Amino acid sequence: MTTPIIRINQLDKSFGTLKVLDGLSFDVMPGEKLALIGPSGSGKTTILRILMTLETISGGHIEVCGEQLYHMQKGGTEVPANEAHLHHMRRHIGMVFQHFNLFPHKSVLDNVTLAPMLTKGEPKAKAEARAMELLDMVGLADKAKSMPSQLSGGQKQRVAIARALALQPRIMLFDEVTSALDPELVEEVLLVMKRLAAETDMTMLLVTHEMGFAHEFADRVLFFDKGRIVEQGPPDQIFRNPEHERTQTFLRKIIAAGHRV
Amino acid sequence: MADWSGYLNLILQGALVTAQLTVYGSILALAAAFLAGLGRLSQWRAIRWLSTIYIEFFRGTSIYVQLFWAYFVLPFMGISLSPMAAGIMALGLNVGAYAAEVVRGAILSVPRDQYEATTALNLTRFQRMRHVILPQALPLMLPTFGNNAIELLKATAVVSLISLTDMTFQAQIVRAQTGNTLIPFAMILILYFAMALIISASMRLLERRMTRGLDGVR
Numbered sequence: 245m246t247t248p249i250i251r252i253n254q255l256d257k258s259f260g261t262l263k264v265l266d267g268l269s270f271d272v273m274p275g276e277k278l279a280l281i282g283p284s285g286s287g288k289t290t291i292l293r294i295l296m297t298l299e300t301i302s303g304g305h306i307e308v309c310g311e312q313l314y315h316m317q318k319g320g321t322e323v324p325a326n327e328a329h330l331h332h333m334r335r336h337i338g339m340v341f342q343h344f345n346l347f348p349h350k351s352v353l354d355n356v357t358l359a360p361m362l363t364k365g366e367p368k369a370k371a372e373a374r375a376m377e378l379l380d381m382v383g384l385a386d387k388a389k390s391m392p393s394q395l396s397g398g399q400k401q402r403v404a405i406a407r408a409l410a411l412q413p414r415i416m417l418f419d420e421v422t423s424a425l426d427p428e429l430v431e432e433v434l435l436v437m438k439r440l441a442a443e444t445d446m447t448m449l450l451v452t453h454e455m456g457f458a459h460e461f462a463d464r465v466l467f468f469d470k471g472r473i474v475e476q477g478p479p480d481q482i483f484r485n486p487e488h489e490r491t492q493t494f495l496r497k498i499i500a501a502g503h504r505v
Numbered sequence: 506m507a508d509w510s511g512y513l514n515l516i517l518q519g520a521l522v523t524a525q526l527t528v529y530g531s532i533l534a535l536a537a538a539f540l541a542g543l544g545r546l547s548q549w550r551a552i553r554w555l556s557t558i559y560i561e562f563f564r565g566t567s568i569y570v571q572l573f574w575a576y577f578v579l580p581f582m583g584i585s586l587s588p589m590a591a592g593i594m595a596l597g598l599n600v601g602a603y604a605a606e607v608v609r610g611a612i613l614s615v616p617r618d619q620y621e622a623t624t625a626l627n628l629t630r631f632q633r634m635r636h637v638i639l640p641q642a643l644p645l646m647l648p649t650f651g652n653n654a655i656e657l658l659k660a661t662a663v664v665s666l667i668s669l670t671d672m673t674f675q676a677q678i679v680r681a682q683t684g685n686t687l688i689p690f691a692m693i694l695i696l697y698f699a700m701a702l703i704i705s706a707s708m709r710l711l712e713r714r715m716t717r718g719l720d721g722v723r
Binding site: 296327334347348349362407 | 622628630
């Protein structure tokens with residue numbers, strides 16, 4: 245029996261008086277591919293942002309790779325994590341954003357090599373060799389010298405995936421990575437992610453509105469509503485035979501909106 | 506008729522003093538602007554306060570009064586500055602206070618997205634500022650820095666009040682000795698204008714170089 249790589253226990257998150265996550269608990273096993281689905285405002289993106297330490301939490305505990313993410317031990321008592329602890333924990337986790345967030349002043353290659361050189365002290369030659377491998381994997385080796393502004397949305401997102409992979413995180417978070425793309429560019433990004441899922445044992449959490457892709461990609465699907473998990477299970481179960489009415493209504497609406505399941 | 510070449514030479518000597526004040530004052534202003542501008546964004550409250558006090562004080566009091574303090578009042582506290590040093594200090598700190606807000610504003614205008622990307626890539630605060638935020642904020646600062654430098658150039662005229670022989674001071678001398686008002690004042694008008702043109706042209710050049718490759722981003 246392996247131990248979970250992520251353990252979320254009684255997690256609360258409020259923005260002011262708005263409760264976004266409400267006593268949320270779930271585990272993720274190493275290598276597991278998880279799809280988080282649900283209506284807007286159900287809290288799924290917030291979970292990824294919390295795991296990436298882009299938000300603070302209001303209550304509860306998160307354990308990542310056997311260590312507390314938002315807490316640390318000090319003199320035998322548990323205290324909120326400081327920046328040094330967060331820095332220590334972040335090396336396990338990488339994230340790809342909806343709007344790519346590439347550095348516009350740096351070339352594609354420099355976007356990918358910046359973090360390995362700065363955070364791991366990798367020599368330029370080594371970082372560049374690895375970056376070229378990754379760019380090759382996402383099919384953009386010929387764009388290494390381009391600036392981000394010269395790329396299409398799909399290409400930008402593939403660079404962003406390569407950039408996140410360069411740090412070799414054990415956990416990858418994908419936050420609606422195709423939502424900002426023109427429909428004809430979605431496929432090239434999904435293809436890269438499918439290959440990644442097939443070829444690595446990385447743990448992946450995916451927030452998406454592409455139900456067809458979630459079905460194909462995920463080992464387990466979590467359906468969220470109002471900051472809670474309504475229903476979870478293997479994709480076939482969630483998409484073909486959802487138990488809860490809330491899930492059924494959501495999927496009906498998605499299908500009516502033209503999405504393939 | 507007076508010996509004009511001698512008088513014109515006097516004004517050119519003054520122009521040199523004005524140029525020196527502008528260059529050294531701008532360097533001090535730039536340093537003060539970055540210290541206070543970054544200081545206002547510091548995570549430490551004491552540094553934020555110090556920066557705010559500096560900025561509000563130097564923006565909120567007259568440059569004349571600041572100059573008089575630097576030259577006439579500081580000696581009572583045991584700090585005696587040469588007229589040149591006092592002039593540079595007053596000009597640099599005064600303009601630096603305005604430019605500090607430019608630094609702060611430009612840094613804040615870099616989108617949140619960029620900060621989040623650096624967190625996801627686990628950069629430290631310093632690395633984030635040095636490699637991601639400042640390179641994007643600098644091109645935004647340049648046009649206003651150009652304005653600030655020209656303001657500083659024109660403000661150098663106040664140092665004639667502490668007997669520094671800058672361009673305006675020399676023009677007054679020439680006027681007093683020759684009784685001619687038009688020629689010396691026309692000459693310094695043209696010289697100030699030429700210096701301002703040099704500043705704006707070099708800022709434009711710098712701006713073009715720094716935004717190379719960034720076209721289409723904003």
